[in-house]
Amino acid sequence: MTNPQDQLLAAAAGLDAWRDLPIKQQPTWPDQLRAREIAAEITKRPPLVFAGEVDRLRDRLGQAAAGNAFVLQGGDCAETFSAATADKIRARVSTILQMSLVLTYGASMPVVKMGRMAGQFAKPRSNDTETREGVTLPAYRGDIVNGFDFTEASRLPNPERMLEGYHVSASTLNLIRAFTTGGFADMREVHSWNQGFAKNPANSRYDAMARDIDRALKFMAATGADFEAMREVEFYIGHEGLLLEYERALTRIDSRTGTPYDTSAHFIWIGERTRELEGAHVDFLSRVRNPIGVKLGPTTDSDTVLRLLDKLDPEREPGRLTFITRMGAGKIRDLLPNLLETVKAEGSTPLWVTDPMHGNGFTTERGFKTRSFDDVVDEVKGFFESHQAAGTHPGGIHVELTGDDVTECLGGSEQIDEAALETNYESLCDPRLNHMQSLELAFLVAELLQDFPLPEFPNNDAW
Numbered sequence: 001m002t003n004p005q006d007q008l009l010a011a012a013a014g015l016d017a018w019r020d021l022p023i024k025q026q027p028t029w030p031d032q033l034r035a036r037e038i039a040a041e042i043t044k045r046p047p048l049v050f051a052g053e054v055d056r057l058r059d060r061l062g063q064a065a066a067g068n069a070f071v072l073q074g075g076d077c078a079e080t081f082s083a084a085t086a087d088k089i090r091a092r093v094s095t096i097l098q099m100s101l102v103l104t105y106g107a108s109m110p111v112v113k114m115g116r117m118a119g120q121f122a123k124p125r126s127n128d129t130e131t132r133e134g135v136t137l138p139a140y141r142g143d144i145v146n147g148f149d150f151t152e153a154s155r156l157p158n159p160e161r162m163l164e165g166y167h168v169s170a171s172t173l174n175l176i177r178a179f180t181t182g183g184f185a186d187m188r189e190v191h192s193w194n195q196g197f198a199k200n201p202a203n204s205r206y207d208a209m210a211r212d213i214d215r216a217l218k219f220m221a222a223t224g225a226d227f228e229a230m231r232e233v234e235f236y237i238g239h240e241g242l243l244l245e246y247e248r249a250l251t252r253i254d255s256r257t258g259t260p261y262d263t264s265a266h267f268i269w270i271g272e273r274t275r276e277l278e279g280a281h282v283d284f285l286s287r288v289r290n291p292i293g294v295k296l297g298p299t300t301d302s303d304t305v306l307r308l309l310d311k312l313d314p315e316r317e318p319g320r321l322t323f324i325t326r327m328g329a330g331k332i333r334d335l336l337p338n339l340l341e342t343v344k345a346e347g348s349t350p351l352w353v354t355d356p357m358h359g360n361g362f363t364t365e366r367g368f369k370t371r372s373f374d375d376v377v378d379e380v381k382g383f384f385e386s387h388q389a390a391g392t393h394p395g396g397i398h399v400e401l402t403g404d405d406v407t408e409c410l411g412g413s414e415q416i417d418e419a420a421l422e423t424n425y426e427s428l429c430d431p432r433l434n435h436m437q438s439l440e441l442a443f444l445v446a447e448l449l450q451d452f453p454l455p456e457f458p459n460n461d462a463w
């Protein structure tokens with residue numbers, strides 16, 4: 001940031017206070033000076049998103065928190081530079097669009113579409129090192145930090161990767177913007193892809209809903225709905241705000257308001273491993289205007305939730321704070337109700353989203369990290385049940401998925417078993433739902449949403 005006025009505003013906003021606080025899950029750069037030089041270089045580059053878009057997302061999430069919209073966040077656990085290809089980006093975007101259409105029908109509400117994309121490059125790890133056949137090297141921390149290849153050179157954290165992460169994010173976002181504003185998101189086309197899915201004999205159970213959606217779209221057409229005008233959709237990007245040197249470098253003072261925005265993405269979340277109340281991540285993200293998420297795992301107590309609310313959303317601003325719960329299918333029904341009641345009693349209405357992935361992981365005997373589709377569905381059900389009992393809004397789902405035909409999670413209509421896992425396992429970190437499993441999840445969630453009362457007629461002016 002070169003402008004002296006902005007430097008003063010950044011200092012006044014305390015954007016570097018995190019540097020003096022306890023911090024977890026950061027790489028140990030072998031050359032600290034080079035890391036600071038690269039960060040300084042990134043500060044000179046254009047922002048990836050515009051603050052006005054970030055504000056619009058905050059409004060949308062506020063609508064979701066109030067019970068008038070549903071959120072879908074999806075994408076890789078760990079994006080990679082080499083997989084940022086047109087085909088793979090298109091497959092993920094189309095999967096999210098297909099899921100959104102089904103969810104819009106199920107919820108009878110607008111669906112806020114968000115990719116874990118265009119910046120989901122930094123990973124927290126359980127262990128700092130990895131040992132294979134007696135050789136111990138630093139753990140892979142995501143492409144923005146080091147390489148996955150198990151060699152000393154590749155695993156050494158390399159700050160030049162931050163600059164590459166910026167460029168790959170920019171080109172990914174560029175293609176997302178092109179797809180979602182250039183006609184690719186035409187609802188009629190997206191619906192025809194879903195019909196292809198439901199025609200597959202393995203998915204016949206979803207054919208009835210696909211036909212209902214077909215009828216609803218034809219009804220809209222008959223009443224004169226302008227599908228041409230709806231070819232452009234809003235599509236937001238988000239990632240875990242883990243690598244603070246990078247997030248800081250992309251944090252800019254908005255010329256309209258004089259306030260800081262992290263322009264690396266519209267939405268940033270704090271992971272389960274870095275959400276200490278007095279730690280660097282909570283401090284840094286409390287100071288930017290973006291909508292912020294916080295993952296809440298099974299050890300979260302009510303007091304922590306209230307203190308996170310006070311730190312991250314002291315004004316209780318609609319859409320500012322999203323709690324992304326990831327309890328595990330076996331625990332959510334015991335743990336979530338108390339948190340919902342605590343927050344409700346306090347009078348706050350943050351957005352609640354379920355991440356049915358991260359509490360349900362396990363490793364097979366042959367060493368594959370996986371999750372079972374049934375556990376994922378069960379956690380979503382537990383999420384809906386808990387909200388129904390508390391009278392709060394189950395605001396959305398956050399899923400690790402890909403548009404490709406991988407075999408990383410067990411089950412689903414293709415009945416992927418442990419033997420099949422070995423045929424096409426591509427993830428460098430956590431297992432993702434493949435294209436079919438993702439659509440199946442969307443149809444199942446749409447069914448669940450139909451048990452909730454229909455909303456009032458939406459106020460389309462708000463969109």
Ligand SMILES: O=C[C@H](O)[C@H](O)COP(=O)(O)O
Pocket residue numbers: 077123124125126127358429430
């Ligand atoms: O999404 C991320 C993973 O759950 C996290 O990086 C931990 O993975 P690990 O236990 O393999 O380190």
Ligand SMILES: C=C(OP(=O)(O)O)C(=O)O
Pocket residue numbers: 077124240270271272273295326358430
């Ligand atoms: C690391 C992740 O999740 P959590 O912080 O919930 O473990 C993730 O979303 O990939």
Ligand SMILES: [Mn+2]
Pocket residue numbers: 077078358400429430
């Ligand atoms: Mn993950």
